[in-house]
Amino acid sequence: MTNTVGVLVMSYGTPESMEGIEAYYTHIRRGRPPEPEQLKELTDRYEAIVGGVFPLRENTDNQVKALQETLNRDERTTEVEFRCYQGLKHARPFIEDGVEQMAKDGIRTAVGIVLAPHYSTMSVGSYIKRAREKAEELGIQMSFVESYHLHPKLIQAFASRVNAKLDAFEEAGAKRGEVRVLFSAHSLPERIVGMGDPYPQQLLETSEAIASRTGISNWQFTWQSAGRTAEPWLGPDILDTLQNLAREQVEDVLVAPVGFVSDHLEVLYDLDIEAKTIAKEIDIRLMRIDSLNSDPLYMETLSDVIIGRWRQGTDA
Incomplete structure (x- = not known):
């Protein structure tokens, strides 16, 4: 049996x-x-x-x-x-x-x-x-x-998606090495840092592993989808990061939301609608990697x- x-x-x-x-x-x-x-x-x-x-x-x-x-x-x-x-x-x-x-x-x-x-x-x-x-x-x-967060097949899945979108940037006329890659995840209240919570460090480790596998060096980490409460949340938020990149005259940005594994509101609205609207206003070409889903x-x-x-x- x-x-x-x-x-x-x-x-x-x-x-x-x-x-x-x-x-x-x-x-x-x-x-x-x-x-x-x-x-x-x-x-x-x-x-x-x-x-x-x-x-x-x-x-x-x-x-x-x-x-x-x-x-x-x-x-x-x-x-x-x-x-x-x-x-x-x-x-x-x-x-x-x-x-x-x-x-x-x-x-x-x-x-x-x-x-x-x-x-x-x-x-x-x-x-x-x-x-x-x-x-x-x-x-x-x-x-x-x-x-x-460091399982080899997870890193492979994310890396293949980053490479696919970098290829799309090249097809659109951008230079691969000049595309700024933003790894992102859902923000949490800042107090987790004082608690010694592993969340921020694990996210950086995932981002570094993907960057290493894809051979990219032009990347940084940012946060998104913070809750609206009185206490401070981890930042900078991606909308602020985009404004900073515009001041740096960065023209092409790829978002890799490695803290998310499927299409839901924080991806389909916060990135695909809200962040892309801001990017368009400040003349940044923004793409997002495909979600892992199934x-x-x-x-x-x-x-x-x-x-x-x-x-x-x-x-x-």
Whole structure:
């Protein structure tokens, strides 16, 4: 009889429909409904991207399906069957829902992973905390992958996308070495630096590895999508960085959002609409690398670290 190992695939989540945006935003705000102008702004952003929220939800579904197929094709795992479950931070199925479904299906051993390569106590750490608490409550032995930011196949996948867009710049008449590459990721509150959080350093390590593999030296790191709170967030923000580059007379910029692994609002709106609008106003030609989404190399990255964690056994 084949043993079944559960895999809890966690991500931020997105509303199921335009009608679900208010409930989603309220959950992000820990039960406090958004002000009307805040709700309108978020709704407008979803409406601005092609197809609204639906492609974002479908994309995550596709990643989970592709990951399960990749895991069960691996020759190292013939004695077990992996079954993937979704667990979202701010939308259904919530993280706890995914763990509960595992328990209902008789799963007793599982691995949890977040669709984010870089660890922070404020992001990945919070997902793991919720999953671990529910798993312990339901008697599931669940171990976790905390980060995979330097996995060779992840670096290869990002590097191939950087090279493809640099080729596109050359075809458009730009000199490859003069294109400024901006690696970016979602900002977090500045206080994580004082906490010794590994998030900023891991992002720099990923960026350096991609730069080394692609042979580029004309690059820098920037932040994006900071929350609107009273406390300071990590910067500089990409919109400010673009203004600075315009003053340096940089004409061509490639954005590589290595902190994100799929197309969602922070990519499709914050970069493809907001940043590109600013770039056009200041005469910068801006391109963005394609997102990983369900790329086989990314699926193999996830599969490899999940299998590795499963083989190491569950956390004590």
